[in-house]
Amino acid sequence: MQKNNLTNAMSxxxxxxxQVSAFEKVISRDSWDNLNHRVEQNTDRILQIFSNCNIHATFFMLGWVAEHYPNLVRRIVESGHELASHGYNHIRVTTQNPKSFKEDVSRTKKLLEDLSGISVVGYRAASYSIGRNNLWAHEILADTGYRYSSSIYPVRHDLYGMPEAPRFAFQTPKALLLEIPISTVRLFKQNFPCGGGGYFRLFPYRLSRWALRRVNQKDNQPCVFYFHPWEIDPEQPQQKNLKLKTRIRHYLNLKRMEKRLIRLISEFHWDRIDKVFPSKI
Structure with missing residues (x-):
């Protein structure tokens, strides 16, 4: 099948x-060190998939993961991928004040740069938790040396979202910072998610492919796609005492994710965020 000409951003x-936000009430941060860690093996699997498919991506890395697996940070960079910040402990910006947020993003940036030996210019908030009520975060990111954020999802969602935000990359009004939203498709005067995550596992693959192509062809814009290492790991430990909605969102179609991902990579052009938006960052 012929690929579109536009190059999209894989992340x-x-x-x-x-460490997902949905598990905050059932797994305490104090227990993280004692749990079965699977992030390194899963991320290495992703690195192999990307190598096999000859693409590069942006890896938004938790500082906690980087500190526990410094060699993984180096493997990501040595493989030609972009290293970016996901904050230190996966704490949503909506639960932080400006002071604690600045400490968090500064700490994580320095840690990643010290481990990798390169400059880190990109940031993504935990659970897309920058929105209409905390746009001050953009100014702090710019002040602490970041050049872009990919932290707004312009959709309606019970946990996040800013549907009135621009659908495509935009310069923030009060800061010299580029915001690069996750991709949505515009239908019936509403934005519908098509940029990955749980939606990619929930929707039929053909629907996701159609939506991404529509953004490329009708809007003439690159798509921004994301997923997590645990999404290609159907053997991960099952959590108990979860609400039904949370259980469905987290575990749905994990067994199908890797094949879908490889198919998606083969049908579109992909690269790192800083390569897809070079003139704007």
Whole structure:
């Protein structure tokens, strides 16, 4: 099948299965060190997939993961991928104040740069938690040396979202910072998600492919896609005492994810975020 001509941005949010926001009430951060860690093996699997498919991506890495697996940071960079920040402990920006947020993003940036030996210019908030009520975060990111954020999802969602935000990359009004939203498709005067994550596992593959192509062809814009290492790991430990909605969102179609991902990579052009948006960053 012929690929579209536009190059899209592939990204990975590097966090382990027990670090997702949906598990905050059932898994305490104090227990993280004692759990079965799977992020390194899963991320190495992603690196192999990307190598086999000859693409590069942006890896938004938790500082906690980087500190525990410094060699993984180096393997990501040595493989030609972009290293970016996902904050240190996967704490949503909506639960932070400006002071604690600045400490978090500064700490993580320095850690990643010290481990990798390269400059880190990109940031993605945990659970896309920058929105209309905390746009001050953009100014702090610019002040601390970041050049772009990919932290807004312009959709309606019970946990995140800013549907009135621009659908495509835009310069923030009060800061010299580029915001690169996750991709959505516009239908019936509403934005519908098509940029990966749980939606990619939930929707039929053909629907996701159609939506991404529509963004490329009708909007003439590159797509921004994301997923997590735990999404290609159907053997991860199953958590108990989860709400039904949370259980479905997290575990749905994990067994199908890797094949879908490889198919998606083969049918579109992909590269790192800083390569897809070079003139704007």
């Amino acid at each position: 990975v949010d590097v966090e382990d299965y027990f």
